[in-house]
Amino acid sequence: MLTRCVGCGSVQWQCLENLTSGKSKGCQRCSKPRQIPRWLDRRLTAAKQRCENPNEKQYARYGGRGIEFRFASVLEAGLWILENVENVRRDLELDRIDTNGHYEPGNLRFVEGVVNRANRRISVIPFFYPDEWPYARSVVTRKLSDGMSREEIIADAQKAVDEKRKNWRLIEARLEFMTYEMRAPDTVLPYRGA
Structure with missing residues (x-):
């Protein structure tokens, strides 16, 4: 279908189905530039889906536990992050500071993957040093x-x-060479259940 943009007056071909279904985002010549990077938009959209869409694979771990996406829109969340969060980079991961908290202002940060994985609910020992324990990690x-x-x-x-x-000699050797002072004593977290 041949269309004319009411903003800039350009004439262009558009698929009628895209116009009626809402897939078309309008005229590409006069539309506004992206306000947030596409990668950030995708991450925030995924976070919103985990909190609000019961059909989302990870919903039980987020929305099912009562975690909410407390921004009016993905765009609002992205603009807030760009303005208020330090270290916003594509190679870092979006993390909730309080694992049981919501996606909301003040509870978001960008961190490296290892820090993000250590901040999970199921992390019993985020950083395991074999010389601090008499047994294997498991x-x-x-x-x-x-x-x-x-x-x-x-x-x-x-x-x-x-x-x-069983394996008492290995356990004895580990006890002999074990350091009794932990590097980070606050990293041992009590945990029960999945």
Whole structure:
């Protein structure tokens, strides 16, 4: 279909189906330039979908838990981020500072992937240093999830050596070379459930 733009007067061919279904974004010659980068628009659109669309694959982890997208629109969120958030770069990830908080002003930041993954609900040990634990990471994670403290895990390891349980020699070697002061003691988080 041949159309004439009411803004700039240019004549161009448009698909009638795109015009009637709303797929057409209007005249490309006189339309406004993008106010936020396309990559940021896509990330915020995905975040909004996770919070508001029950058919979205990740909805249960976001909207299903009561997490809301508290901006009027994706554009409003993007403009707020560009104006108020430091370090807005495409190679970084959008992160909610409070994992149980909403997508809202004051709770958003851009961080590296490793920091974002450490800020997940399921992270029992965000940063695991083998020289700080008497067992492998999977065993430590299981024991922490069962509610044991670091001191109880160390005592359990000593008991395993005394009783000569399975792999007791490896556990004994780890206990001998283990550092008893943790690099970041606040990173051990209690966690139960999925």
